[in-house]
Amino acid sequence: xxxxxxxxxxxxxxxxxxxxxxxxxxxxxxxxxxxxxxxxxxxxxxxxxxxxxxxxxxxxxxxxxxxxxxxxxxxxxxxxxxxxxxxxxxxxxxxxxxxxxxxxxxxxxxxxxxxxxxxxxxxxxxxxxxxxxxxxxxxxxxxxxxxxxxxxxxxxxxxxxxxxxxxxxxxxxxxxxxxxxxxxxxxxxxxxxxxxxxxxxxxxxxxxxxxxxxxxxxxxxxxxxxxxxxxxxxxxxxxxxxxxxxxxxxxxxxxxxxxxxxxxxxxxxxxxxxxxxxxxxxxxxxxxxxxxxxxxxxxxxxxxxxxxxxxxxxxxxx
DNA sequence: ACGCCCTTGGTCTAGTTGCC
DNA sequence: GGCAACTAGACCAAGGGCGT
Numbered sequence: 107x108x109x110x111x112x113x114x115x116x117x118x119x120x121x122x123x124x125x126x127x128x129x130x131x132x133x134x135x136x137x138x139x140x141x142x143x144x145x146x147x148x149x150x151x152x153x154x155x156x157x158x159x160x161x162x163x164x165x166x167x168x169x170x171x172x173x174x175x176x177x178x179x180x181x182x183x184x185x186x187x188x189x190x191x192x193x194x195x196x197x198x199x200x201x202x203x204x205x206x207x208x209x210x211x212x213x214x215x216x217x218x219x220x221x222x223x224x225x226x227x228x229x230x231x232x233x234x235x236x237x238x239x240x241x242x243x244x245x246x247x248x249x250x251x252x253x254x255x256x257x258x259x260x261x262x263x264x265x266x267x268x269x270x271x272x273x274x275x276x277x278x279x280x281x282x283x284x285x286x287x288x289x290x291x292x293x294x295x296x297x298x299x300x301x302x303x304x305x306x307x308x309x310x311x312x313x314x315x316x317x318x319x320x321x322x323x324x325x326x327x328x329x330x331x332x333x334x335x336x337x338x339x340x341x342x343x344x345x346x347x348x349x350x351x352x353x354x355x356x357x358x359x360x361x362x363x364x365x366x367x368x369x370x371x372x373x374x375x376x377x378x379x380x381x382x383x384x385x386x387x388x389x390x391x392x393x394x395x396x397x398x399x400x401x402x403x404x405x406x407x408x409x410x411x412x413x414x415x416x417x418x419x420x421x422x423x424x
Numbered sequence: 425a426c427g428c429c430c431t432t433g434g435t436c437t438a439g440t441t442g443c444c
Numbered sequence: 445g446g447c448a449a450c451t452a453g454a455c456c457a458a459g460g461g462c463g464t
Contacts, residue, residue, distance in 0.1 A: 206441060206442090208441075208442065208443090219439070219440055219441085220439095251440090251445090286452095286453095288453065288454070290453090290454065290455080292430095292456075292457095303429085307453090307454090309452080309453085310451085310452045310453045310454070311451065311453085312452090332431095334431095334432080344453085344454095348430075348431085
């Protein structure tokens, strides 16, 4: 019997559920023989240290299984009824904006660079779902790299006809924004103190034609990004807005994919959605700070609190 | 004319690319 | 996978438009 890729993903989930149940049973059993069965008996001294030694393994297994089950974005889309063709279009967005293609001797290497594991997991899951290939992810000095050799995959994706219904367009924008989108602040020292100006943008030193293409698609979801040319390079630039209505609209369509973090800069490590939510919160009350440090501390602490809440909420939901 | 604040664009360097 | 060269992804401060 040949399983299709959706069935394989579901089987991985079932295996992980078994690991969790098995781990919980073994923890309960170990606790039972350590603390109840042998409680008060002489051999507790021999039995207890050996068995307790195995306890962390069970907890680690549970954590790994929860992590495996919760690679949720691709599965959420499957549940929403996204087809293989839809996933191919999303892959086009990821490959076209976030990946590099290295070609030599008629071999095509597709590489995704990012220090955010969530994006790698989504990319790998999508490739596996659509083409049945598991890309290899490895760590280099500063970042993770996911790569696969696949001329056929590349040709197939490059030739895909890019037409979207509104549901797919929104996920397309969320996907490319999660890879190449950025959110940050300008800190300006005014007479009233330090003021912060949020910026929501896409890409950097991207060729003009490609920028126009993505500007239009993003615009069709109600988010107006302005095209800025970086004069250091020939017809290259980025998209950016500081209009809070565009931030609101982006939040309305779902914002960045959950779990995507800022790659570098002063906000490195903060979840992009946390900063987006905080920006919308701060926009309601114009805030001045006595120093840049004060502004930075407030932003970072608020985002870390929010990340923690989201994390605890996810654990509660299992 | 003044000053606030949005916009522009130069600069920096960590992350990415191309080659091995 | 490792490494050197290069550039993508911000960062930051000056310019200039606009309201008073």
